[in-house]
Amino acid sequence: MKRDLITLLDYSNAEIISLIDSADRLKKEKGKLRSDLKGRSVALVFQKPSNRTRVSFAVGVYELGGNSLYLGPEEISLGKRETTHDVAKTLSRYVHCIVARVFDNKDIIELAQHADVPVINALCDLYHPCQALADIQTIREQFGKFKGLTLAYVGDGNNVFHSLMIACVKVGINVRFAGPKGYDPNPKIVQVAQEIAKKNKCTVELGRDPKEAVRGADVIYADVWVSMGQEKETAKRIKEFEGYQINEDLVKLADKNYIFMHCLPAHRGLEVTEGIIDGKHSVIFDQAENRLHAQKAVLLKLLK
Numbered sequence: 001m002k003r004d005l006i007t008l009l010d011y012s013n014a015e016i017i018s019l020i021d022s023a024d025r026l027k028k029e030k031g032k033l034r035s036d037l038k039g040r041s042v043a044l045v046f047q048k049p050s051n052r053t054r055v056s057f058a059v060g061v062y063e064l065g066g067n068s069l070y071l072g073p074e075e076i077s078l079g080k081r082e083t084t085h086d087v088a089k090t091l092s093r094y095v096h097c098i099v100a101r102v103f104d105n106k107d108i109i110e111l112a113q114h115a116d117v118p119v120i121n122a123l124c125d126l127y128h129p130c131q132a133l134a135d136i137q138t139i140r141e142q143f144g145k146f147k148g149l150t151l152a153y154v155g156d157g158n159n160v161f162h163s164l165m166i167a168c169v170k171v172g173i174n175v176r177f178a179g180p181k182g183y184d185p186n187p188k189i190v191q192v193a194q195e196i197a198k199k200n201k202c203t204v205e206l207g208r209d210p211k212e213a214v215r216g217a218d219v220i221y222a223d224v225w226v227s228m229g230q231e232k233e234t235a236k237r238i239k240e241f242e243g244y245q246i247n248e249d250l251v252k253l254a255d256k257n258y259i260f261m262h263c264l265p266a267h268r269g270l271e272v273t274e275g276i277i278d279g280k281h282s283v284i285f286d287q288a289e290n291r292l293h294a295q296k297a298v299l300l301k302l303l304k
Contacts, residue, residue, distance in 0.1 A: 004112040004119045005298055007127045008166045009192060013200065016170045020137050022297035023290065030293075036300055037066030040096040044070045045087070045111075046122070047078065047102045048229075052264060053122050053130070056291040057099050064296060069095070078107050088114035097303055103229065118302040120295075125159055126186065130298065131263050132163035134290035136171055138283055139219060141290075142259050146171040147202075152217035152254070154178050154210045154244050155271055157185030160223045160263050165190070169197040169204060177206045178213035180240050210244050215253045221261045222246045222271045238270065246272040251281070259283045 008016060042061045044054060054070065061068040078084045088111045091098055098115055101122040102108050112119040121129055136146070143149060151168055153161050157179050165185070168175045175197070177185065184206065194204045207213060214220055225241045226234045251258065260272070260282045268274045277284060 002116065002118050003302055004121075005129055005302065006108055006112055006119070006121045008129045008132060008163060008170065011170075013170045016133070016136075016167065019133055019294065019297045019301060020140060020171075022300065023133070023137050023293040024141075026296045026300075027290070027293040031063070033063055033065065035065040037061060037064040037096075037303060040066045040303060041094065042066055042068045042097045042099060042299070043091050043095040044068055044122075045076055045078075045091075045098060045100040045102075046070065046072050047100075047107075048073075048123065050101055050122075052288050052291050053101055056295055057122065060292050060296040060299060064299060066096075066299075078102065078111075084110040085114045087111070088119075089116075092116035097299065120298060120302070123159065126162060126189070128159045128163045128263070129167075130291065130295050131160055132167035133294040133298070134287060135164055135221075135261060135263070136167045136173070137290045137294050138261065138287045139173070139259075141286065142283060143218065146173050148172075149218045150174040150176065150216065151219040151221060152176045152178070152210075152213040153221045154213055154246060154250075155222050155241065156183045156225060156227070158223060158227065161185050162189050164221065165193045165204060166196070169193050169200060169202055172200045172202050173219075174202045175204045176213040176217065177204075178208060178210040178244070180208065180244065182240065210250060211253055214250055217254045217258060219259055219261060220246055220251060220254055222266075223263055224265065224267050225271050226267070241271070245270070246276050248273065248275055251276060261287055264288055 058068045097118045099120045105124040105126040108121045108124045197204045225237045262284045
């Protein structure tokens, strides 16, 4: 029976750690060509443009011996030019896996429901599971563990935060969120994450004060204040996120060995200063590289 990756909520704690273990092994043989996906093709269905997601999946499929096909917005407009049902059924006759980067969570769910091959969520409005896997891989690389660490996320409670929060509590990392009113994470997802956290003896805390979130934290995480498709809200968002910038004063409150993370692309000078994102505590490019290794681990799990 085929399996998808829509949200990390569908994966057990042990399965997530197993994926990270696999990603670490794949990283050790970086650049080595394998034949696991020989004779297999993966469709990259992208409604939104991308740098890291597109390149890391294309290179990952190639390094595993497979073939990838990029299908951008002009080729496929889910639910417009053709129904999502028909796209799923048609692609299932051609390829062995569908990687989809979409605007709406319902589109990725519908693709998975009707596709006869595995579907991987490469981003939707609610989740970004592949990013979160790379994030926790990076965290373990830096600290050698998950348990006992605290991650502070400052900014917008968006899709990146949802998946990161889920990944963290699955492996035992404490999570603190600080953001302005009106930008809180989805309360239903938070509730589920808090239930998981309780079982795994870690915590999820939400607040408004970035100083309280960052105080003593091992990891500081930021994302853009204005995401793709929100450009008309730029002035409004910049005003409302005032005081939530990751800067030299704020990070003084973190643990002295903290790391700074950002899923990229970044708006230097807005959500983070150049001194922090380019400083000695920043691991943003390790994070970006690990997208490749984590996604290869997912492909191997779903297509083995």
